[in-house]
Amino acid sequence: MKVAQLANKLGVSADTVRFYTRIGLLNPSKSPNNGYKTFNHKDMVRMQFILSARNLGFSVEDIKVIFSKTDLGDSACQLVRELIKVKLLETEQQFNEMVQLRSKLSKAIQDWSQMPDNIPTGNMICHLIENTNQEDIVSEELGVPHYVDKASMEIK
Amino acid sequence: MKVAQLANKLGVSADTVRFYTRIGLLNPSKSPNNGYKTFNHKDMVRMQFILSARNLGFSVEDIKVIFSKTDLGDSACQLVRELIKVKLLETEQQFNEMVQLRSKLSKAIQDWSQMPDNIPTGNMICHLIENTNQEDIVSEELGVPHYVDKASMEIK
């Protein structure tokens, strides 16, 4: 199999396949006559693994570390279990940030619909943004963030 | 005010101030004797605006566009209102992806705790990851994604 064939088969771009090869995640053999990369079944399994892991949020670096074990014949299961726990924590954090940002945005859209269009002055560039943030600071100081979506905090 | 003074005052790094200057968001004057950047009150207002806008999720590019209006003395309010609507849509999308990822991760952690540590074979690198994704594909085909957190879909 050549680059484009593997890429089509797995629904990714040829550039993606080249990228993973370039950084050493894939090691296809090279055709002796034209130098083209040649992928066999094991390479495809490897590529599928990469895509599955990326799908679960593993970074390319994570995958490198995983391969460094499995390429020695060792099980990566324990490592994978540890990595995914870290991933979940990171995701939780990002999730919370998204919730806050989302609330902030929708509140801003509401509030701003009532406010006039002001022209910039020496102290104020766009009062919508500048005043919005004033409020945020006050809220944070009081420990009462706006519009926190409690229901979305639990994992199901 | 010099770089570090402004940075300290607003709680960011000196590199951040230099970065915004480098890309043209800030235009401090230069001290004629030593070439140091010199920030006045207007520069500080500008920097505060940048930080507030970034806080609301505006990109540096967005801010450039906003300044291109306000620097001509025009109101940016309407533009800002439009930009934030786009931002909210993007955030919604990312939020949904986070929810799905989070569910996927926590489900994987649960499922994997029961599964053995296998050694890689020619067709399987880490059965945890490879089997997990099989399930995902099935779910998507059936249109029944795992563990979607309905409560977190509404904006409050």
Next chain:
DNA sequence: ATAACTCTGTGTGTAACACACAGCTCAAGA
């Protein structure tokens, strides 16, 4: 043979900074 297409490696761009570095400036102490 020629056109039309695919493949190759390599280099650059993306977002928003962080970090490094060589060299200049400056205030203070000995």
Next chain:
DNA sequence: TCTTGAGCTGTGTGTTACACACAGAGTTAT
């Protein structure tokens, strides 16, 4: 006055996971 140490400067590179561009070589169909 000299030195020391801190702070400043611009510029270059690294970060993530690819996408895109490009010149040149290989392949396929007519």
